[in-house]
Amino acid sequence: MNRKDIANALRDMGLDNGATVMLHSSMLSLGNVDGGPEAVIDAFLDAVGPQGTLMVPVFGALGILTEIVKKRPEAVISPCSKGTVAAIGAKAKILCAGHGAGKTVHGDSSPYTRLAELNGVICLLGVDQDRNTTLHAVEALLELPYLSDTTGTYTMPNGATQEKTWQYYPGPHRDFIGLERFLRAENAITVHRLGNAQVRLIKAKDLFAIGLRLGRQNPAFALCDNPACEACVKQRAAINRDRCQHEAFHLTASARLAGKYLPEIIDNLKAAGLDAVELDYLQGKACAGMSAEKLAGAVQELTAAGIAVSALRIPHIPEAAEPLLKLAAAAGITRVIMPLCPTSADAVAAAPQNGIRLAFADHGQPGQLAARDFAAFSTNPTCGFCFSATAFVKAGEMPFLQSYRLGRFVKTIEQLDLADMTWTEEPARLARGNAEIKELISILRCHHFTGWFSLGGGARFPGSLKDAADDLLKLIDAM
Numbered sequence: 416m417n418r419k420d421i422a423n424a425l426r427d428m429g430l431d432n433g434a435t436v437m438l439h440s441s442m443l444s445l446g447n448v449d450g451g452p453e454a455v456i457d458a459f460l461d462a463v464g465p466q467g468t469l470m471v472p473v474f475g476a477l478g479i480l481t482e483i484v485k486k487r488p489e490a491v492i493s494p495c496s497k498g499t500v501a502a503i504g505a506k507a508k509i510l511c512a513g514h515g516a517g518k519t520v521h522g523d524s525s526p527y528t529r530l531a532e533l534n535g536v537i538c539l540l541g542v543d544q545d546r547n548t549t550l551h552a553v554e555a556l557l558e559l560p561y562l563s564d565t566t567g568t569y570t571m572p573n574g575a576t577q578e579k580t581w582q583y584y585p586g587p588h589r590d591f592i593g594l595e596r597f598l599r600a601e602n603a604i605t606v607h608r609l610g611n612a613q614v615r616l617i618k619a620k621d622l623f624a625i626g627l628r629l630g631r632q633n634p635a636f637a638l639c640d641n642p643a644c645e646a647c648v649k650q651r652a653a654i655n656r657d658r659c660q661h662e663a664f665h666l667t668a669s670a671r672l673a674g675k676y677l678p679e680i681i682d683n684l685k686a687a688g689l690d691a692v693e694l695d696y697l698q699g700k701a702c703a704g705m706s707a708e709k710l711a712g713a714v715q716e717l718t719a720a721g722i723a724v725s726a727l728r729i730p731h732i733p734e735a736a737e738p739l740l741k742l743a744a745a746a747g748i749t750r751v752i753m754p755l756c757p758t759s760a761d762a763v764a765a766a767p768q769n770g771i772r773l774a775f776a777d778h779g780q781p782g783q784l785a786a787r788d789f790a791a792f793s794t795n796p797t798c799g800f801c802f803s804a805t806a807f808v809k810a811g812e813m814p815f816l817q818s819y820r821l822g823r824f825v826k827t828i829e830q831l832d833l834a835d836m837t838w839t840e841e842p843a844r845l846a847r848g849n850a851e852i853k854e855l856i857s858i859l860r861c862h863h864f865t866g867w868f869s870l871g872g873g874a875r876f877p878g879s880l881k882d883a884a885d886d887l888l889k890l891i892d893a894m
């Protein structure tokens with residue numbers, strides 16, 4: 416192939432007079448070209464003509480074609496030290512002007528969004544979507560929660576430089592390759608052959624339209640789902656955390672659901688985007704039966720990892736309440752959840768001097784009975800009700816339509832256990848059993864509930880913590 420062959424081939428693909436092209440390329444993919452890489456760049460400039468423009472990204476590991484564009488005397492280099500581009504042609508100045516003057520590198524007023532405004536085309540020559548920098552622009556416009564700040568230099572029009580921090584800068588890994596199928600499904604990509612290379616052409620406008628739509632439907636759209644990819648696990652956690660920060664409720668999870676040993680529990684909480692845990696079981700044993708030293712050590716390890724302890728949970732009716740409150744206090748825990756039972760009054764009496772807030776959970780009594788037993792403490796400001804829908808299922812009641820309503824728990828509830836169960840007492844995924852979990856979550860959100868939602872609290876969950884967190888977010892998204 417020579418310069419003329421390539422220019423003709425590009426025109427046949429639609430890169431012709433006046434086109435504005437963002438080129439990502441691998442010279443190696445082309446095979447032998449008379450005149451080498453210089454001839455390839457000349458061919459692109461021939462194809463688009465004097466009214467056209469050729470732009471390339473000039474950051475990271477540069478390919479030879481990119482180096483050539485950058486070094487040409489007529490090239491305009493954008494003034495942002497991150498996501499920098501070089502352009503040659505009629506629109507080069509428009510594309511590059513003020514790049515980095517805004518709050519993002521890739522978003523509004525960047526060469527990437529201007530490419531779309533100018534009806535430009537993205538050309539992937541022998542490379543795949545992994546190299547498609549314009550996808551960063553889609554992420555930046557969506558202001559995705561896993562993006563972070565970056566610092567670099569911006570060169571002002573007068574030539575002076577200033578240090579700047581930009582928002583919504585991309586992280587280490589995404590599955591851009593997996594997005595091509597969406598472009599194909601909407602006929603937004605054409606694939607051609609040039610020498611040995613595959614050439615992909617995408618209208619920048621189409622990429623933005625499809626990418627923005629996918630991202631609004633699912634902020635994790637560009638992430639890979641490989642559980643071994645630490646980058647994407649972290650980025651998903653950031654999305655979940657952001658999602659919950661827009662809610663009034665606080666989210667915690669049963670330690671038993673999060674894992675067996677502390678390091679595993681901490682990793683799983685972080686991957687699910689949680690900052691709190693309810694200590695019920697550690698290493699298969701009830702935390703209520705641990706020594707104060709051991710429990711305090713666990714609390715310290717969790718705190719050091721940025722995980723708060725939302726409560727010590729007593730799974731069984733205790734013979735005496737006071738030693739358990741002392742245990743919690745000695746371990747630095749300020750909230751205890753225990754079954755609503757005859758020792759509840761002792762616990763209430765001992766709570767103030769131990770600095771403990773109490774929550775009493777139903778454990779098999781019908782709603783009206785539980786409400787009656789709780790009535791003695793319901794005006795006590797240091798006590799709240801922990802609503803265990805699965806325990807009401809065990810009692811044969813519809814947890815929302817009967818237990819919640821008849822017991823008038825709306826005033827006293829401070830925790831909803833997020834677990835589900837069928838009438839035959841089979842543990843179920845959230846809203847897949849008879850616990851009316853969706854109804855309970857919905858009504859509490861309607862009341863701007865600021866208490867705790869506890870994933871896997873008080874009951875077995877048939878899945879992982881990640882499954883439980885996914886279930887909750889899916890339910891909320893579907894409300």
Ligand SMILES: [Zn+2]
Pocket residue numbers: 588589590638639640641644646647648
């Ligand atoms: Zn990944």
